[in-house]
Amino acid sequence: MKRNWFAYPYSLWMVLFTIAPMLFVVFYALTDSSGALSLANMAAVGQETYFRILWRSLYLALICTVICLLLGYPAAYFLASKDFNKNQTLFVLILLPMWMNFLLRTYAMMSLMENQGIINTLLKAMGLEPVRMIGTEGAVLVGMVYNYLPFMVLPIHTSLKKMDQRVIEAAEDLGANPARVFQRVTLPLSMPGVISGITMVFMPAVTTFAISRLLGSGNFMMFGDLIDKQFLELNNWHFGSSLSLIMMVLIIISISLLNKADPKGEGSGM
Template sequence: MNRKNSSKATYPFMFWCSLFIIIPLLIVLFFSLTEKSGDSYTFSLDNYSRLLNPQYGKIFYRSIKLALISTLACLILGYPVAYIISKMKASRRNLLIMLFIVPMWINFLLRTYAWLPILGKNGLINNILGNLNIAPITFLYNDGAVLLGMIYNFIPFMILPIYTVLIKMDQSLINAASDLGANKNIIFRKIIFPLSFPGVISGVTMVFMPAVSTFVISSLLGGGQYMLLGNLIEQQFTTLSDWNLGSAISILMMIVILISMALMNKFDHADKEGSVGLW
């Protein structure tokens, strides 16, 4: 009886997944494997062969490169922040975590748009430099501005999972290692970081996926001069009305994301197996 009830309870979930995940994916896959001729669609792989164009290769390379750099930067900046906050008193760390969460309540577009009056030619930073008799610096419309927007918008996705793992860590393991003569460096390398690795994997995945598919950040802070995968897909669907090529790019991007997630999971499993012999 319990099994029947549990199976019935999954029906709404299965319906939701089918309606909003499986069916849209099948539609995108259908468009990527077809070409429209008149009022009918014919099977074709030309959409994928068109992606061999060197121009698209440059866009793929730039998108993955910027996504990897921003993910690494978020990890380098986010891990120490998460570690420091996890060592604070509960009341103080809850306040600091809230400060990271509150900006996420603001619309993503507004958060990105706010950098324009800060980094612009007549923006806040250049006004300060002008008062110091320093020539204006071009901060916008380059890879640096796009990376800054990615790091600013996505770093909470790195800090929160790492922080969640760190505060749940068994303190007795650290105390035992300290009693056995391990210094802080060894404790971090042998205990803290390996045990927090699942949080790192989650953070890397949560940052890389939106970074490789973003189009708002590159449009605003890149000034349209730096087209990424997200911009390319948006252009195919909204401007060129080439749904077939746009779907093919979307499927390829999804494959890249799935491969990256599989690699992260592989590293996670390897780390868990290796952590058995920490001592």
């Protein structure tokens, strides 16, 4: 018995429960209900109703990613700066929600934004008109940013922390003002983290599931909800698989782009 045999159960498990299931998705996506090879389901994704949902998911995910980047970069930058880099608690507090059930967080958000919820109660107490939030695109977007923000902060923070401080001192010694140091040195060096953050937010945001249902009152179906509906409501597994396959392909493309932009994986914690 050689030592690498210890990895055999795992290899077997991964083939059976990771590779094989993905092949099933491909198989169902490319066949029809009689089991014959067919591209009809793949082509159906291009139909206007579905295409519009795909488009909306991409569009909302993109806006969500931009907002997370704009909010998250300064947060990561300040956390990694001399002012706060010794404050481990602060870092952990920002990191923790990443590991927490998104459903719980969305549920909490729901109670804030409801028509009779906390925000509207506060608005009324201040003598302002209540705002309808639940059921709007804005509510879905806020829910998404809320869920994915930590995924942007972490990789940027990691790449900023790994940066050689002497490079910055050198730029300062050579007469660059703080804005110029940031633009010419810090920002380019933190790019791997930024790219990794963008993928870590964008990919799960596209497949967002249930957030739009809970915060958008089902008015804004997204790609994840569409997949869910095909499998659990309409029992249209072939079409559901086609949608999943498109998602898988999108993600594999993003990962290979990420690997090109950041070949050593510097930005990600992984």
